[in-house]
Amino acid sequence: xxxxxxxxxxxxxxxxxxxxxxxxxxxxxxxxxxxxxxxxxxxxxxxxxxxxxxxxxxxxxxxxxxxxxxxxxxxxxxxxxxxxxxxxxxxxxxxxxxxxxxxxxxxxxxxxxxxxxxxxxxxxxxxxxxxxxxxxxxxxxxxxxxxxxxxxxxxxxxxxxxxxxxxxxxxxxxxxxxxxxxxxxxxxxxxxxxxxxxxxxxxxxxxxxxxxxxxxxxxxxxxxxxxxxxxxxxxxxxxxxxxxxxxxxx
Amino acid sequence: xxxxxxxxxxxxxxxxxxxxxxxxxxxxxxxxxxxxxxxxxxxxxxxxxxxxxxxxxxxxxxxxxxxxxxxxxxxxxxxxxxxxxxxxxxxxxxxxxxxxxxxxxxxxxxxxxxxxxxxxxxxxxxxxxxxxxxxxxxxxxxxxxxxxxxxxxxxxxxxxxxxxxxxxxxxxxxxxxxxxxxxxxxxxxxxxxxxxxxxxxxxxxxxxxxxxxxxxxxxxxxxxxxxxxxxxxxxxxxxxxxxxxxxxxxxxxxxxxxxxxxxxxxxxxxxx
Numbered sequence: 001x002x003x004x005x006x007x008x009x010x011x012x013x014x015x016x017x018x019x020x021x022x023x024x025x026x027x028x029x030x031x032x033x034x035x036x037x038x039x040x041x042x043x044x045x046x047x048x049x050x051x052x053x054x055x056x057x058x059x060x061x062x063x064x065x066x067x068x069x070x071x072x073x074x075x076x077x078x079x080x081x082x083x084x085x086x087x088x089x090x091x092x093x094x095x096x097x098x099x100x101x102x103x104x105x106x107x108x109x110x111x112x113x114x115x116x117x118x119x120x121x122x123x124x125x126x127x128x129x130x131x132x133x134x135x136x137x138x139x140x141x142x143x144x145x146x147x148x149x150x151x152x153x154x155x156x157x158x159x160x161x162x163x164x165x166x167x168x169x170x171x172x173x174x175x176x177x178x179x180x181x182x183x184x185x186x187x188x189x190x191x192x193x194x195x196x197x198x199x200x201x202x203x204x205x206x207x208x209x210x211x212x213x214x215x216x217x218x219x220x221x222x223x224x225x226x227x228x229x230x231x232x233x234x235x236x237x238x239x240x241x242x243x244x245x246x247x248x249x250x
Numbered sequence: 251x252x253x254x255x256x257x258x259x260x261x262x263x264x265x266x267x268x269x270x271x272x273x274x275x276x277x278x279x280x281x282x283x284x285x286x287x288x289x290x291x292x293x294x295x296x297x298x299x300x301x302x303x304x305x306x307x308x309x310x311x312x313x314x315x316x317x318x319x320x321x322x323x324x325x326x327x328x329x330x331x332x333x334x335x336x337x338x339x340x341x342x343x344x345x346x347x348x349x350x351x352x353x354x355x356x357x358x359x360x361x362x363x364x365x366x367x368x369x370x371x372x373x374x375x376x377x378x379x380x381x382x383x384x385x386x387x388x389x390x391x392x393x394x395x396x397x398x399x400x401x402x403x404x405x406x407x408x409x410x411x412x413x414x415x416x417x418x419x420x421x422x423x424x425x426x427x428x429x430x431x432x433x434x435x436x437x438x439x440x441x442x443x444x445x446x447x448x449x450x451x452x453x454x455x456x457x458x459x460x461x462x463x464x465x466x467x468x469x470x471x472x473x474x475x476x477x478x479x480x481x482x483x484x485x486x487x488x489x490x491x492x493x494x495x496x497x498x499x500x501x502x503x504x505x506x507x508x509x510x511x512x513x514x515x516x517x518x519x520x521x522x
Contacts, residue, residue: 012457021455059310059377067380087380088453099455100380219455227457231444238436 001237004230011226020096020220026051026070027106029210035218045096045218047076054103054214056167058190063168068103070214085216099217105149105167111211113144113172115187116204127209139179140201146173147208151188159186167212172205252306253373255299256329260363262292263336263356270353282349289356290340296333306375317378319388324510325373328366331395331506332359338399339406346426354406386449393441398502400434401474405499408492424488427495428481435474442467461515466505473498 022035022043031050034042053071058064069086074093083091083098090099112127119136126134133143150163151171162168171188176197187195187205195203269285303320311318321327339355342348367373404427411423446467447457458464477494480486486494509517 062377064377065379066377067383088384090452090455097455099453101454217455221451224451224457228448231440231448235440235444238440242432242436 001234001241004233004237007233008227008230011223011230014223014226015221018222020218022218023101024049024098024216024218025213026072026216027108027110027210027213028054029110047074047094049074049098051214052082054212056103058168061190068100068214070100070103070216072098072216095222096218096220099219101215101217103212103214104165105163105211106213107211112209113147114206114209115144115172116206117142118202118204120200133177141177142203143175144172145175145184147171148173148186149208151186167208170205170208172208174203176203252299252302252375253325255295255302256325256373257363257367259292259296259299259329259332260360260367262288262295263332263360263363266292267353267356267360270349270356273349274353279349282352285349285352285356286340286343289336289352292359293333293336293340296329296336300330300333303375307378310375311377313378313383316385316388317383319391320375321387321391322376322378322382324371324507325366326375327391327395328362328507330391331398332362334395334399335359335402338396339403342403342426342430350410351403351406354409355403358402358406381453384449384453386445386452390441390445390449393437393445397434397438397442398506400430400437401495401499401502404430404434404495408495408499411488411492412496420488424491427491431474431477431481431491431495431498435471435478438471438474443471461517462509462513463505463515463517466501466509470498470501470505473501 020037020043022037024032024035026032026049028051031048033045033048035045037043050073051070052073054069055071056068057066059066067086069084069089071082071084072091073080073082075081076094081093083093085091085098085100087100090097092098112129114125114127117124117126117134117136119140120138122137124136128134128144130147131143131145133141135141148159148161148169148171150161150166150168151159152162152169153159159171169188169190171186171194174185174187176183176185178201185195185197185203187203189205189207192204195205197203266285266288269281269288273279273282273285300320303326304315304318307318307320307322308315321330335355336359339351343352407423407427407430411420411427414420446464450459451457473494477486477491477498480494481491509515
C-alpha cells in the first residue's frame with residue numbers, strides 16, 4: 001500500500017522533471033512548431049502542428065455545445081499524420097499528447113468566406129474575401145459585405161449579433177445583384193432556408209475559414225504508466241487489507 | 251415531470267423522519283416500520299425519477315447507457331447522492347434491524363431535497379457538455395457518491411454513539427462506524443481519487459490540478475486516512491471514532507456542496 005503511494009509520488013516527480021506541459025493556440029489553417037510553457041515563454045515541439053479544420057456541434061437548434069473538435073495534422077518532415085482531437089479524446093504523437101481545451105472567434109484579415117451558390121440547377125463553390133464580387137450565370141452577381149459570428153433574429157425580424165467570442169451561428173450578409181436589382185440577405189450556417197432566395201436560386205454559407213482559434217493543452221508524461229500501476233497496487237493493497245477482515249466478521 | 255418526482259421524494263423522507271422520531275420515544279417497532287416504509291417508497295420514487303432522467307438523456311443524446319448517466323448539474327447530483335445515501339442506509343437497517351440512525355438520515359435527505367426544491371438552481375435536464383461525455387463520469391461519480399453515502403451513515407451512527415445509551419450499544423455502533431468508514435475510504439480512494447485522476451489525465455492532461463474540488467477531496471481523504479490508521483492501530487477511543495466520523499462527514503459536505511457554491515474551478519458544472 002505504502003509502496004504504491006511512494007511509486008505514485010516518485011513517478012509524479014519524474015513526470016515533472018522529464019516531462020513537459022504547455023499550451024498551443026492555433027488559428028484554423030495555421031501551422032506552427034512552438035508551444036507556450038506555463039510561464040508564457042515559448043519552446044519548440046520538434047515537429048509542426050497545423051489546425052486543418054475546427055468544428056463545433058450543437059444540440060439541435062440550441063446553443064448548447066455538443067462537441068468541439070480540432071482536425072490536427074502533425075508533421076516531423078517524414079509525412080503528415082492527421083488526427084481528430086476532441087474533449088475527452090486526446091491524441092498522442094511521439095510521446096506528446098494533445099488535449100482539446102478551448103476555442104473562440106478571432107477575426108483577422110486572412111480569413112476566407114466559403115459559400116455555395118445554386119442557380120438554375122447549377123451548383124458552384126466559392127472562397128472569397130469581403131467585398132469581392134462573384135459573377136454567377138444569367139447576370140447574377142453576389143458579394144459578401146458583412147459577417148456576424150452569432151446571428152439571431154428579434155421577434156420583429158431584425159437581425160442582431162449576440163456573441164463576439166464564439167461563432168454560434170456564423171452568418172454572412174450577401175449583396176445580391178440580379179440584372180440590376182440589388183438587395184441584401186443574411187445567410188446563416190445553421191438556418192438552411194435563410195439562403196433560399198427563390199425557387200431557382202439558393203445561397204449556402206458554409207464557413208468563415210481561418211478566424212476561429214483552438215487551444216490545445218499539451219503534455220508529455222513519460223512515467224504515467226508507473227502512476228497507473230501504482231493505482232492498481234494500491235487497489236490490490238485494499239483488497240489484501242479488507243477482504244480477510246470482512247471474512248472474519250461474517 | 252421527473253423534477254416533481256424528485257421533490258415528492260423529499261416529502262416522503264420528511265414523513266419517514268416523523269416516523270423515526272416517534273419511534274425514538276415510543277420504541278414501538280411498528281412505528282419505525284412506518285418510517286422505513288416512507289423511506290423505501292421515497293427511494294423507489296427517487297429511483298424512478300432517476301431512471302426517467304437517464305432515459306431522457308439516453309434518447310436525447312443517443313450515446314448509449316454508459317454515456318448518459320444523469321449527474322450533470324447540482325440538482326441531479328444532490329438527488330443521486332441522497333438516493334445513494336438512502337439505499338445504503340436501508341440496506342444497513344435491514345441487516346442490523348437498528349432504526350435509530352433513520353431519524354438523522356431521513357432528516358438529512360428530506361431537508362437537502364426540499365432546500366434544493368426552493369432554491370434557484372436549475373431543475374431541468376441539461377444535455378451533456380463535451381467535458382462530461384466520458385465513461386469515467388459514471389465510474390467516478392457513482393463510486394464517489396456511494397463513498398459519501400457510507401460516510402453519511404457512519405456520521406449518523408457517530409451521533410448515536412455520542413448521544414449515549416448503554417455500553418453494549420455504543421460498542422456495536424462504533425464497530426459499525428469502523429466498517430462504514432473503511433468501505434467509504436476504499437471507495438473514495440479508488441472512485442474519487444484514482445478514477446478522477448485517470449479521467450483528469452485523459453481530459454485535461456494532468457492527473458491532479460489542485461482545483462478547489464480536488465484540494466478539498468484531498469482534505470477529506472486525509473481526514474479519513476488519519477481515521478483508518480488510528481482505528482487500525484487501536485489508538486482511538488470509541489468516542490474519538492464517533493467524532494472523527496462526524497467531522498469527516500462535515501468535510502465531505504463541504505467538498506461536495508460547499509465547493510460548488512463558494513469556489514469556482516474545473517469542477518464547476520453544478521452552477522451551470
